[in-house]
Amino acid sequence: MNKIAVLGLIEERSELLKSLMKMGVVEIDQVEPDEELRDRIQNPNVQNDLAKIDNSLTEILRALDILSQYVPVKKPMFSARRIVSESDYSAILKNKNKILADADKINRFEDEIAKMKSEENRIKTLLTSLNPWLELDIPLDVINTRYTFCYTGSLPSGTDLKKFQEAIQGEFPESDLLTGKSDADHHYVMLIGHKSIETEMLSLARAWGWNRIVLRDVEGNAKRSKARLEERLQSLLKEREEKIKGIIKMADERERLETIYDSLQMDRAKIEAKSRLISTRSAFLLKGWLPAEHSSKVTEYLDEHYFCMVEIEAPAKDEEFPVLLKNGPVVESISPIINMYGVPSSLEIDPSPITFPFYIFFFGLMLGDGGYGILIALFTGIILKKYRLEDSTRVFMKLLFFCGLSTILAGFLFGSWFGIASLSKTALWIVPTEQPELMMSYSILIGIIHMYTGLFMKALNLIRRGQILDAVFDVGFIYVMFTGFILSLLPFAPGISISSSSGIVQAGYKIFIVGVVLVLATNGRKSKNIFGKIFGGLPRLYDVVSFFSDCLSYTRILALGLASAIIGDIVNTLSAALGGNFIVKLLVMVPILLFGHTLNFALNALGAYVHSSRLQFLEFFGKFLEGGGQAFKPLKANTKYIIIKTENNLFLNSGLKTGIV
Incomplete structure (x- = not known):
C-alpha cells in the first residue's frame, strides 16, 4: 500500500x-x-448538496418500492446487479430530470391512492352507521326545526324499549320516539320533542343509557344517503383503479429509476470525498x-x-x-470468516492462507458424513457454475463448496455415508461410533497442531517486526513448556495405552520443568524493577491451564461428528423397521428418510459452520491475531442495482x- x-x-x-x-x-x-x-484554506461545505441528494434518493427509493408493490418482479434465487455499459449509462443520465419527474409522478399517484383509500374507509363507516335507520323515512340531516329537535341515538340492548317509551312520553307528552333496527349491542332510537323540553327530556333519556349519535355527511333519509354514498364509493374505486393503472404503465421505468438511484449514490460518495x-x-x-x-x-x-x-x-x-x-481463487473463499472476526493489522501476516485448510478440515470432520458432503458440493457447484453472483455471495458459495469436498473426505476417512452402518467397514482411518475414546484423542491432537500453528504465526509476526528474541522467549519457550505438559499427560489420553513410567512420559516431565524455568526466567524481562523481572513470568504459568482448556474445546469435533452419524443411523433404522407390504413400506419409508436426513443435515451443517468458526476465533486467532486494522475503503461505485462496465x-x-x- x-x-x-x-x-x-x-x-x-x-x-x-x-x-x-x-x-x-x-x-x-x-x-x-x-x-x-x-x-x-478550508474543507468544502457540502451539507446542502448532501441534503438535496438524500431527498432525491428517498423519492426514487419510494417510487421503486411502490412499483414493487403494484408490479412485483420475480427475481431468481441468486440474482446479481445488472451490468450496464458506460454508453448506456450516459444515455440514461441525459434523461435524469425526466426520470426524477417520473419518480415524483409515481409517488403522487400513491399519495392520491392513499387519500382515496382513506375516503373509502370513511364512506364505508358512514354506510355502516346508516344501516339502523334505513327503515325510517325521515330526513336525517334535519336535527331541528323552528320549534322541535330531532336527535338520533342508541340504547343498550338490554333496555326495554316499551318501558323507555312510556317513561319518556309519560313525562313529556309533547314528544315522540322513532325506533330503527336493533343489533346485539344496541337499540337505535330517534327522539323528537319540543325545544322547550329539550334539556329535561335528554336528561331523562340519558338516565336510561341513551347516547346521542351524530350522523355526518347525510342528505335526506337513510336510503337516499346510502345510495349517494355508494355511488361516491364506486366512483372512488374506479378513480383508484385508474391511478393504479397509471403506476403499472410506469413499470417500464423501473430500470432507469434504479440506474439514476445508483448514479445519485455515486454523486453522494463523490461529494463526501470532496469534503475530505x-x-x-x-x-x-x-x-x-x-x-x-x-x-x-x-x-x-x-x-x-x-x-x-x-x-x-x-x-x-x-x-x-x-x-x-488479496488471495487466490481458492484461499479468498475464507474471507467471510476472517471478516467476521475483524480486519488484521497491516503489520501482521494475512491469516487467510493458514486459516483456510484448518477451517474446511474442521467443518468436514464435524459434519462427518460423505453423503451430506456430496449434497453440499453439488448444490454449491451448480450455483457457482449456473448463476452470476455478487462477489460476497460467490465467495461464500466457494467456501461451502470446499467444505463439501472436505466432508466427502471425512466420509472416506470415517466410512460414513448417509448414516448407513454397513458402509462403516470402508473407513480408511477410524469409525468414531466404534472408537469414540480414540477419536477424542485424535481431536485433541488436531487441536494441538492447530494451536501450535497459531503460536508459529505469532512468532512470524514478531520476527517480521524485528523482535527475534521476543519470538524465542514468548513462543519458543512456550512451545517447550506446552510440549512437556502434553507428553506428561499421555497416560491419561483416552484410547491410548501409554504407561506413566515410559520414556516419553518421563522425558515429558523434564521438558515441562525446563519449559517452566525458561518461561519464569524470561517473561519478566520487560519489567523496570527487580521484583517484576524475577516474578513477572509467574502469570504465564496460567497459560498451561488455558492451553489444557483449549485442548478440551477440540473434543467438539468428536461430539458433532458422533451426532451426525448416530442421528443418521437412527433415521435409517426407524425407516427400515416399518412393516407392511413393499408399496406401503416404501410410501412411509421415503418421507421418514427425507425428513430425518434433512433435519440431521441442516442441524449438523449449521453446527459445523458455527463451531468451526469458534475454534478459529478463540483457540486459533487468540494465539497470534491482534487485529484492529482498518479495512481499505476506496472511492468507488458502491451501487445497489447496477454495475457500470468502464474502460478503467x-x-x-x-x-x-x-x-x-
Missing part, C-alpha cells in the same frame, strides 16, 4: 474525483488545514492510499488527463495503513499479489 497526494486545479476537482471513482483503487483521507491557514479535501479558491489537495501495484498506472493516468501534481510515497516501516486482503476496469486489471497489499 502506498500513500498518494494530488495537488490539482479547483475546476478539475469534480472530474478528477469522477475518474478516481471509476478506478476504484484510491482511498481518500480526511485532510485538515492548519490553524493559521483556515481563513484561506482541502481547497483554496484555485487549487485543492487530496491525500490517501492506493495499492502499490496500481501506483504507476494511476499516476500515469492523472498526469495524462489533468493538470496536477501526483506524489507517491511508501509508508514508514511501522506505519499503519488500510488493509486490503480493464486498465487496472493487473492482478495483485496475495496477502496484505
